Amino acid sequence: MTAVIAAKNLRKLFGSLTAVADVSFTVKKGECFGLLGPNGAGKTTTIRMLYGFSPVTAGTLELFGMPFAENLRAIKLRIGVCQQENNLDTDLTVNENLLVFSRYFDIPREIARRRARELLEFFALGHRSEAKTAELSGGMQRRLMVARSLINQPDLLILDEPTTGLDPQSRQQVWARLEELKNAGLTILLTTHYMEEAARLCDRLVIMDRGQVLVEGKPIDLIRRHAGREVLEIVQPDGRMREYIARRGDAFEDLGHRLLVYSQSCEELFTELGAQFSAANCLLRMGTLEDVFLRLTGRELRE
Numbered sequence: 256m257t258a259v260i261a262a263k264n265l266r267k268l269f270g271s272l273t274a275v276a277d278v279s280f281t282v283k284k285g286e287c288f289g290l291l292g293p294n295g296a297g298k299t300t301t302i303r304m305l306y307g308f309s310p311v312t313a314g315t316l317e318l319f320g321m322p323f324a325e326n327l328r329a330i331k332l333r334i335g336v337c338q339q340e341n342n343l344d345t346d347l348t349v350n351e352n353l354l355v356f357s358r359y360f361d362i363p364r365e366i367a368r369r370r371a372r373e374l375l376e377f378f379a380l381g382h383r384s385e386a387k388t389a390e391l392s393g394g395m396q397r398r399l400m401v402a403r404s405l406i407n408q409p410d411l412l413i414l415d416e417p418t419t420g421l422d423p424q425s426r427q428q429v430w431a432r433l434e435e436l437k438n439a440g441l442t443i444l445l446t447t448h449y450m451e452e453a454a455r456l457c458d459r460l461v462i463m464d465r466g467q468v469l470v471e472g473k474p475i476d477l478i479r480r481h482a483g484r485e486v487l488e489i490v491q492p493d494g495r496m497r498e499y500i501a502r503r504g505d506a507f508e509d510l511g512h513r514l515l516v517y518s519q520s521c522e523e524l525f526t527e528l529g530a531q532f533s534a535a536n537c538l539l540r541m542g543t544l545e546d547v548f549l550r551l552t553g554r555e556l557r558e
């Protein structure tokens with residue numbers, strides 16, 4: 256089957272800065288694919304190349320099986336984009352924002368009206384359709400951005416941090432909607448800093464850093480491979496505990512006030528520590544995508 260996105264050795268330079276060094280991935284039809292990475296990793300820059308906002312410096316790109324540059328117009332008509340920054344027209348009403356946007360796709364007015372109504376209902380904004388966009392809360396504006404990206408009934412939905420700034424209720428609501436869309440066969444490319452979002456929505460993902468892809472895989476496989484099914488956290492470990500862990504030879508991270516042990520035998524270790532020291536400051540928990548992310552990209556702040 257033809258890939259919806261086939262990106263090979265994508266590269267983007269801004270003057271002397273290499274924002275995207277070498278990024279390759281493919282996204283299959285019906286998949287939700289994630290681009291994860293710290294601030295400045297090159298996610299937005301990669302995404303912008305995918306919808307023609309920013310020309311590629313080097314590399315090859317095919318969407319829907321078509322070479323990108325030669326088919327830009329046809330490709331753009333089939334993509335929906337929710338950019339990282341909200342760019343709604345704040346002087347217009349919620350409904351007008353969707354209608355104005357629909358003109359870029361030459362959608363007949365009646366059809367646009369119906370779709371706008373349906374999308375606003377779908378994202379729980381129907382009751383605010385006549386409100387000025389400026390009067391919406393940040394979370395509602397974000398939901399409107401996502402709704403607007405669907406006005407052309409795209410075959411590929413590109414979402415750059417769709418749920419940033421949403422409260423837990425709205426985030427859950429958007430996740431449920433995206434799951435519905437995915438189940439209906441929509442292909443989605445998503446960036447997010449919420450690991451829970453990536454683990455829940457993405458069939459596959461890449462973690463990138465400094466313009467390079469570090470790993471690619473299914474969330475569950477990445478967790479098994481780079482964090483382990485279980486992780487043992489030891490809070491305020493004393494010297495003897497530290498020594499004990501070091502002697503055992505398991506992989507661990509020492510954060511000073513906390514040790515994180517990544518081992519196939521965390522459960523055993525938990526029991527041992529309980530017997531020899533105290534289990535009071537030991538926490539046995541499931542490995543998460545956040546563990547993977549931090550192990551691969553480090554803990555120091557970016558930018």
Ligand SMILES: Nc1ncnc2c1ncn2[C@@H]1O[C@H](COP(=O)(O)OP(=O)(O)OP(=O)(O)O)[C@@H](O)[C@H]1O
Pocket residue numbers: 269272273274292293294295296297298299300301339
């Ligand atoms: N138009 C531009 N001109 C110059 N440099 C840019 C431009 N856009 C992005 N950059 C730089 O390219 C690098 C990658 O930025 P990008 O926005 O792609 O990161 P990101 O992974 O989306 O980060 P975030 O998680 O903060 O959104 C950064 O160093 C950024 O400063």
Ligand SMILES: [Mg+2]
Pocket residue numbers: 298299300339415
């Ligand atoms: Mg970004």
